[in-house]
Amino acid sequence: MKLYYSPGACSLASHILLNEINVDFDLERVDLKTHKTEKGADYYEINPKGYVPALEINPGLILTENVAVLPFIAQHDPKQDLIPPSGLGRAKVLEWLGYLNSELHDAYAVFFGPALTEEERARAYAEIDKILKYIENYLQESEFDYLVNDRFGPADAYLFVITNWSNVIQHDLTPYPNIVALRNKVAERQSVQIAMRDEGLIP
Missing domain, CATH: 3.40.30.10 (Glutaredoxin)
Structure with a gap:
């Protein structure tokens, strides 16, 4: 490949x-x-x-x-650890990938297009924060170590990569301790x- x-x-x-x-x-x-x-x-x-x-x-x-x-x-x-082969577990992976792709990815993407006015930047930051708050609350209430279950998978990798763009657009992730904790755990992987x-x- x-x-x-x-x-x-x-x-x-x-x-x-x-x-x-x-x-x-x-x-x-x-x-x-x-x-x-x-x-x-x-x-x-x-x-x-x-x-x-x-x-x-x-x-x-x-x-x-x-x-x-x-x-x-x-x-x-x-090892078949990254994604369940079928059933609800696999559907949950696809659900998260769809959400991250259509919502969070798009929210960050506006910063990589034409220059934004201050008002546009404020609205764009607010949109990112709205989505991150949802993910933060989900992680807060979840019993799992990762987004879908207790195993690292595609959705965790995708969330890590997208939120890494906060470093580029000068966006603060500290209000989201559960997201930061998940990011740190993912970052340690070889x-x-x-x-x-x-x-x-x-x-």
């Missing part, structure tokens, strides 16, 4: 999961401004949508969209440390 990625982008979640399942895979960096890969390929010819992640499963067979790519990678875990070093995010 080959993962097309951009450092620190949402493709980092796929990178983390690929490390988790301990399979051989290739990485190819994408410049999202020029839409050229590090090998000089036109990224639009690989993924006409133009964004990451794109997972090349076999030559010419490309899978895109986090809600598809992350479960696909997770189901290849030989798969995360390797992915972040490979992408040049940490020394």
